[in-house]
Amino acid sequence: MNCSFVLKLYDSLTREKKPFQPANGDARIYVCGITPYDVTHAGHAFLVVTFDVLRRYLEYRGQGVRHVQNLTDIDDDMVRKSRETGIPVFELALTNDAIYQADLRALNVLPPHEYPRASECVEKIQEIVAVLLERGSAYEDNGNVFFDVASFPNYGRMSNESTESLAKRPDIPLAGRGRAPLDFLLWQRVTEPDEPSWDSPWGLGRPGWHVECSAMCLQYLGDQVDIHGGGSDLIFPHHESEIAQSESFTGAQPFVFNWLHVGMLRYEGEKMSKSLGNLVLVRHLLTRYPPEALRLYFGSMHYRASEEFSEGELARWGAVYRDRLLPALGIFDGDGDMDVQVYVRRFEAAIDDDLDTPTALAVLDEMAGAVLSTGSPEGRAALQHLCALFGIETP
Structure with a gap:
């Protein structure tokens, strides 16, 4: 049987539990995957196991599922780590993704139906950027293309903050580079020979982070998706920006019917993350515990909670x-x-x-x-x- 109107899911955008009903046929699910500049930690596993349980339950209820999870194999972190280690960007991505995939197989996680890499979707990315420029939602500046946040009145709704408030946050990645503090890169100029780049109408460059996910989501699932998931740390600026550029490109609203965000797994009081270096690695845990123990442990925490490991x-x-x-x-x-x-x-x-x-x-x-x-x-x-x-x- 179809699970519509039975399963209720919390939507991060509207901040309420809503009956889940796919808009048309199969449930289209997009999950923001890893940036493979390091190996799989317990926080990654908590997120992926959560969506694995959701997918299995939907299928148990008789609901067809189309599940896409991406791999961000080109972005600022990948370039930085490549320079630190001397390992080429795509070689680094392949090595760490192989470890990630082995960890997920050990945890008995179902593979997504599609597993696109950002570097494989550059043509779609350039299409989006060109249309946004044509519509006045973006502007070019010296080989860089920025999204004009002022062109999208609903920017800030996902974060539940005004643009004035968001502009004062200390974690804005590109403050001072565009015309306005919140304007984000769609395409960035590349001048260094060791940095992956592609030809474009705006010169040699590579995609911005946010537009990569929009492109992969739109290419594999269409203009609107039923569930878009990721960690709660992606709400701003990543998912906030995805909404703005996707709806400006397609004209379809909403881009996502249900936003599901998984809480952060903390270690010694801090969010577990590669940048902080406080990682509990899945492959190390699997030498001491059976994979079933890890899955039960992750299931013992509600997916929206942020818990201490x-x-x-x-x-x-x-x-x-x-x-x-x-x-x-x-x-x-x-x-x-x-x-x-x-x-x-x-x-x-x-x-x-x-x-x-x-x-x-x-x-x-x-x-x-x-x-x-x-x-x-x-x-x-x-x-x-x-x-x-x-x-x-x-x-």
């Missing part, structure tokens, strides 16, 4: 898997009976309420206890089915 909690969920779920999922003799549908309904109600995975996992834990105490074959089969939605397969 806790290896103690990870170990606790490893014990839950070993001592409760694994025996209940395995082969055993039994012919008892239990009311399976009570657990199934509670599980579905939890996920339907804005992906309340902590409550859903509590139901699975109770269900595992009932299976172990009754020996119910029907209960075990249902538990296997529901655990698979968390990427936990029957041994």
Whole structure:
């Protein structure tokens, strides 16, 4: 059955829970992926596992899904890291993406239907830039092309701030380079020989960061998407700018029907990030814990919460898997009976309420206890089915 009007998701733009209903057929989902200047950390895994559970649940409900996740293989961070290490940009991207993909396979994350690289979509990017210039939504300055934020009256709605307030923030990446502090790069001039570049009507250059995601989203999913996801740190300026340039290019509103943002995983009080160097690497965790423990641990946190990484909690969920779920999922003799549908309904109600995975996992834990105490074959089969939605397969 289709899950429309059953599943409610929190939309970051309107700041309310809304019944999820795909606009037309398959649910079109775009997730902002990694910039592979370093390897996979636990914060990346938390985000990707969240959207993996969402996709699995939609498919469980009978809803078709078209899932796209990008790879940002060219941007300022990639160029900076390349210069620091002496490794060419695209070689660095390939190396770290291979590690990332291996980590996701180990975590039993379903691969997206499309996995575009920003460098593969330069033609679409240049099309967008040209149209925005033609419509007066952008301007050229010495080989750089900027989006004119003043041309888009709704800029700031995603951030819930006025442009005057946003312009005073200390984290504006290009303040002083364009005509106005919030104007952002669509195309940037390249003069250094070690920096990847492409010919364009505006001279040799490369794409700006924000327009890369708009181009990949539009190229693979069309003018409007049902769900656009990413970390909550992308709300401004990345997603704010994506809305402005995409709607200015297509004329279709809204660009996104549901914005889903995953909270930041912190380590020792700071956001876990490559730039801060406070990373807990997935491949290191997988040497000490089974992948099921990591998936259960990530599911124990609501996706919108920003939580402190806790290896103690990870170990606790490893014990839950070993001592409760694994025996209940395995082969055993039994012919008892239990009311399976009570657990199934509670599980579905939890996920339907804005992906309340902590409550859903509590139901699975109770269900595992009932299976172990009754020996119910029907209960075990249902538990296997529901655990698979968390990427936990029957041994």
